[in-house]
Amino acid sequence: MNDVPSIVVDQLVKRFGAFTAVNQVSFEIRSGEIFGLLGPNGSGKSTIIRMLCGLLTPSSGSATVVGFDVARQAEDVRRHIGYMSQKFSLYNDLTAIENLQFFAGLYGVKGRALDERIAWAIKMSGLAGSEQLLTGELSGGWKQRLALGCAVLHRPRVLFLDEPTAGVDPLSRRQFWELIHQMSREGVTILVTTHYMDEAEYCNRLALIDEGRIVEMGTPTEIKQTAVKGDLLLIECSPLGGGLAAIKQAPGVIDASVFGAALHVVVSAGRDPVTELPAFLAGHDVRVGRIEPISPSLEDAFVSLTGSRALSSEPPQ
Amino acid sequence: MNLRRTAAMSRKEFTQIRRDPHSLIIVLFLPLIQILLLGYGARLDANHIPVYVLDQEGSQDSQALLKAFQASPYFDVIKAVNNYHALVRAIDADQCKLGIVIPWNFSERLDDAGRTSVQAIVDGTDDNSAQLAEGYAQAVVATYASNVQLEWFGRHGLAQDASNPLSVDYRTWFNEDLESKNFIIPGTVALVMALMGALLSSLTIAREWERGTMEQLIASPVTALEIMVGKLVPYVGIGLLDAALCAVFAVGWFGVPFRGGLGAFFFTTILFLIVILGIGYMISVATKSQLGASQYAVLVTLLPTSMLSGFAFPIDQMPAPIRAITYLVYSRYYVSALKRIFLGGAGINDLVPEIVAMTIYALVIGFFATRAFHKSLQ
Numbered sequence: 243m244n245d246v247p248s249i250v251v252d253q254l255v256k257r258f259g260a261f262t263a264v265n266q267v268s269f270e271i272r273s274g275e276i277f278g279l280l281g282p283n284g285s286g287k288s289t290i291i292r293m294l295c296g297l298l299t300p301s302s303g304s305a306t307v308v309g310f311d312v313a314r315q316a317e318d319v320r321r322h323i324g325y326m327s328q329k330f331s332l333y334n335d336l337t338a339i340e341n342l343q344f345f346a347g348l349y350g351v352k353g354r355a356l357d358e359r360i361a362w363a364i365k366m367s368g369l370a371g372s373e374q375l376l377t378g379e380l381s382g383g384w385k386q387r388l389a390l391g392c393a394v395l396h397r398p399r400v401l402f403l404d405e406p407t408a409g410v411d412p413l414s415r416r417q418f419w420e421l422i423h424q425m426s427r428e429g430v431t432i433l434v435t436t437h438y439m440d441e442a443e444y445c446n447r448l449a450l451i452d453e454g455r456i457v458e459m460g461t462p463t464e465i466k467q468t469a470v471k472g473d474l475l476l477i478e479c480s481p482l483g484g485g486l487a488a489i490k491q492a493p494g495v496i497d498a499s500v501f502g503a504a505l506h507v508v509v510s511a512g513r514d515p516v517t518e519l520p521a522f523l524a525g526h527d528v529r530v531g532r533i534e535p536i537s538p539s540l541e542d543a544f545v546s547l548t549g550s551r552a553l554s555s556e557p558p559q
Numbered sequence: 560m561n562l563r564r565t566a567a568m569s570r571k572e573f574t575q576i577r578r579d580p581h582s583l584i585i586v587l588f589l590p591l592i593q594i595l596l597l598g599y600g601a602r603l604d605a606n607h608i609p610v611y612v613l614d615q616e617g618s619q620d621s622q623a624l625l626k627a628f629q630a631s632p633y634f635d636v637i638k639a640v641n642n643y644h645a646l647v648r649a650i651d652a653d654q655c656k657l658g659i660v661i662p663w664n665f666s667e668r669l670d671d672a673g674r675t676s677v678q679a680i681v682d683g684t685d686d687n688s689a690q691l692a693e694g695y696a697q698a699v700v701a702t703y704a705s706n707v708q709l710e711w712f713g714r715h716g717l718a719q720d721a722s723n724p725l726s727v728d729y730r731t732w733f734n735e736d737l738e739s740k741n742f743i744i745p746g747t748v749a750l751v752m753a754l755m756g757a758l759l760s761s762l763t764i765a766r767e768w769e770r771g772t773m774e775q776l777i778a779s780p781v782t783a784l785e786i787m788v789g790k791l792v793p794y795v796g797i798g799l800l801d802a803a804l805c806a807v808f809a810v811g812w813f814g815v816p817f818r819g820g821l822g823a824f825f826f827t828t829i830l831f832l833i834v835i836l837g838i839g840y841m842i843s844v845a846t847k848s849q850l851g852a853s854q855y856a857v858l859v860t861l862l863p864t865s866m867l868s869g870f871a872f873p874i875d876q877m878p879a880p881i882r883a884i885t886y887l888v889y890s891r892y893y894v895s896a897l898k899r900i901f902l903g904g905a906g907i908n909d910l911v912p913e914i915v916a917m918t919i920y921a922l923v924i925g926f927f928a929t930r931a932f933h934k935s936l937q
Contacts (some may be wrong), residue, residue: 295778297936316934317780327776329771335578336571347567348779392775 248273248400248431249294249402253303255455256289256379263289269448271433273399276426279435279440280540287435288328290406290451292435295325306398321349324393328404332389334378341377341392350395363391366421379494383505390421393417401425407441412413417485419444439540448540452548462540469543470508472496475515477505478531479523488526492519499545504532506542560788564781568789572763574792583789585758586755590801592753597747598740607691611655613646614880620666624677625860626766627703628659633695646680656682742813745901746870747893748805752828752892753835754857756798760839763790764932765828765849777934782930791836793875798832799825800915804866810900820902825909827900830917831893835860844931864890869898 249271255314256264264286271277279287292298294307296316304311329505332341346352351359364370367387369380386406394401403422404407407415424434425447434445437465441461444447450458450465458465479485482500489498489507494515497508507516520530576582615623629636637655640646646658646894658680668675679696683689733929767773778788806824809815813876838897839856846852863872865882868890874882896913899905907914 248617274635278763295879296934297774299935299937317782320778320780323716323778327771327778329774331772331775332768333571333575333772342572344567344571347570347782348564348776350780352563352933432702464902481761492898547777 245273246273247289248275249277249305249307249433251290251294251303251305253372254290254293254305255302256293256298257301263454264293267451268303269449269456269457269459270468271408271431273431274426274429276434276446278442278445278448279451280434280437280439280448280544281435282437285451286454286483287451288404289454291325291344291402291433291435295462296320300366321396322399324396324398324401326393326401326406327388327405330385330389331475332377332385332392336377337374338367338377338380338388339364339373340447342389342395345392346395351396359395363388363395367391382410383417386410386414386418387421390418394425395425398430400431400433403432405435405437407436407438415441428556429436439544442540447449450547452544457547458543466538466540466543467548470538471546472508472510473515474515474536474538474542475507475519475533476501476510476536477507477519477533478503479505479528480529484526485523485528485530488523489519492522494518497546500539505547506536507522508542508546511551560782560784565789565792568786569792572790573793576759576797577792582762585755586797586801589758590805591749593754593934594727594744594747594808598744598752598809599627606696607635608631608657608688609655610657610659611649611652612636612639612659612661613641613643614639614661616661616665620667620669621661622702623662624665624700627699627857628696631695631699633691633701641877645698645926650682653682653866656688657696657865659696689908704836707781739901740813741815742811742898743871743892745897746815748802748809748828748869748897749831749864749868749890751801751805752798752831752893755801756794756832756835757839757842757860759794759797760791760836761843761846761852762849763840764843765847765852768847769849774936775935783932783934786901787840787928787932791840794836795829795832795886796828798836799828802828815901817901818904818910820857820906821898823899823905826895826907827893827910827914827917830914831890832923833921834889834917834924837921840928841924841931843922860890862896865890867891870894889917889920893919 247270249269251267251269253268254264264366267290268285269277270375279290281287289298293300294305294312295424298311299313304313305313307319308322312319333344336344341359342363345361346356364373367384367390369384369388372384377388380388390406407418409464410418422434423444426500435442436442445462447461448465449456458469460468477485477489479497482503482505482522485496486500486505489495489505494509494513495507496510497504500506507515507519509519516533516535523530576586612625612628614625625636628634634657638649640649643660646660649655650658654728660678660680662675662677664675665675677700681689681692681693681694681696764773766774781789802825806817810817838860839852842855843852846855866872867874867888869885870890874885874891877885890915896905896910896917898915899910903909
């Protein structure tokens with residue numbers, strides 16, 4: 243990694259009619275960095291990526307990708323980037339190898355590099371022996387790796403991945419992230435959007451996006467530490483709803499929300515909640531099963547930053 | 560324009576056509592079906608017009624006249640009725656197209672006064688057939704009348720050749736037998752090109768949008784012009800192939816003469832394809848949906864080509880305002896070129912007006928088509 247910014251986004255705004263999808267977003271991404279945009283569906287992540295790829299024109303603000311302005315030099319930008327859109331967008335009626343050949347043609351990959359890169363992409367995606375299958379017949383993980391292969395045949399300096407692992411099984415997701423890390427080590431700058439918390443942990447740096455704004459930015463560790471002000475507890479209790487209502491009134495409690503079948507409760511530092519809270523809840527007819535301090539996850543950070551519901555409650559697309 | 564990217568686009572498009580059964584049907588079977596349907600179905604000649612007769616006299620003379628009708632290839636005398644009502648009913652019931660009534664005093668007046676008349680009742684529901692039937696009937700009667708006249712002259716000792724001081728000898732060029740299939744079939748090539756070209760090209764851009772592949776294309780360095788040219792080139796090739804197929808079928812199966820130059824045939828076909836494919840492409844850009852695009856495309860290409868190009872309905876016979884409109888119909892020039900190539904033996908040099916008009920259209924449509932599509936999701 244070096245310190246030359248590969249992507250510079252300055253006060254970027256995108257409006258669709260009266261709706262502001264992206265609102266005054268600014269960030270810089272260094273070469274070779276894996277930068278994640280984390281946020282719920284509809285928070286504006288894809289719109290940011292599409293503006294950076296020159297697919298949408300910004301309403302105001304500016305952005306450069308490898309030094310080219312995305313609004314005025316879109317074609318220059320496109321030569322240097324790879325893009326995997328949210329929806330699978332290879333040709334299902336072409337074979338795997340035909341898709342690779344097509345995109346190699348579009349990106350001007352030729353000569354020895356052509357054979358070399360196509361062979362690399364087939365090996366990388368694990369499609370050796372299945373090159374002649376129609377792409378529509380491939381399973382999710384294969385399709386996704388083939389799409390990645392098509393997007394990086396021309397060795398782009400920047401790779402944009404919009405929800406790349408949506409609808410892909412966990413094993414394929416892990417393999418996919420290994421590939422991403424390998425490219426990052428080779429100096430490729432990667433901007434990835436996701437609403438999976440575990441995936442966000444793979445990023446070097448993150449921007450948390452909510453309703454078109456960046457609410458926090460930093461490494462996953464920084465975000466978790468700064469976002470949750472106080473100590474975090476996990477409390478299993480019954481009834482859950484009654485417990486949530488009651489605990490918000492308890493002394494020292496800053497925030498509380500439901501995570502799965504338990505509560506995550508933030509209390510001010512320096513108290514002894516493990517003894518105080520069960521007593522308080524007992525007075526409100528709530529029985530406490532388990533109570534223990536936990537370290538905050540990105541999800542906790544997101545919830546305390548936005549006050550919104552947990553990301554993982556979103557059904558995966 | 561980068562040739563490598565354009566070629567990649569063409570190759571991909573061609574592979575997709577090859578794998579898509581619907582496109583293959585349009586490419587391979589539509590031209591054959593269309594030329595067969597039009598070759599057999601859209602005949603404008605009248606042969607074997609069904610005729611009922613009411614012979615009120617029943618004399619040798621009246622029978623001689625009816626024999627003349629029977630002998631004509633244009634008529635089939637299928638029934639003799641014995642009253643006027645039966646004849647009217649037969650026409651009402653569409654059992655015959657023509658009713659001949661010979662009056663009871665036919666031969667008497669022919670002998671006495673030297674002149675008489677027969678009544679012909681024509682079913683005018685189909686204007687074209689009615690006119691033909693009327694014309695043929697007049698011809699039959701005229702021939703009969705002149706025979707009677709000659710006989711009369713002969714009987715009165717007059718020279719026979721005095722009967723016809725002047726006559727016109729007709730010679731029809733280019734379509735000597737006046738067969739409507741020769742008139743219609745060359746034009747069907749235009750119809751096939753219009754339908755095939757419009758249907759296929761209207762799908763090109765819409766398909767990318769509907770299948771979600773457009774976003775990836777826009778994000779790549781391929782330009783809008785390369786997308787357009789790359790996508791349409793395979794269809795020009797297919798169009799030329801289909802045009803050749805139609806020509807072979809027209810000549811080999813229907814026996815239509817092909818007297819002109821192959822160069823002229825393919826050159827005008829390329830110009831026409833540019834116009835049709837450009838229109839289909841622009842519609843595809845505008846509608847973004849395959850179904851909508853194909854419907855619009857058929858509307859704006861097939862309809863004017865079938866109605867206003869002179870393909871089957873002669874432009875000379877249209878009312879003046881419609882005739883004026885046909886000058887704007889691009890297919891008119893191609894149909895005219897096709898007929899002159901097939902029947903008139905025209906080469907490129909003979910088709911300057913048609914080629915100039917079609918080139919102007921190709922340039923204008925091409926100009927707008929290159930500006931129709933913008934690489935943006937908005």
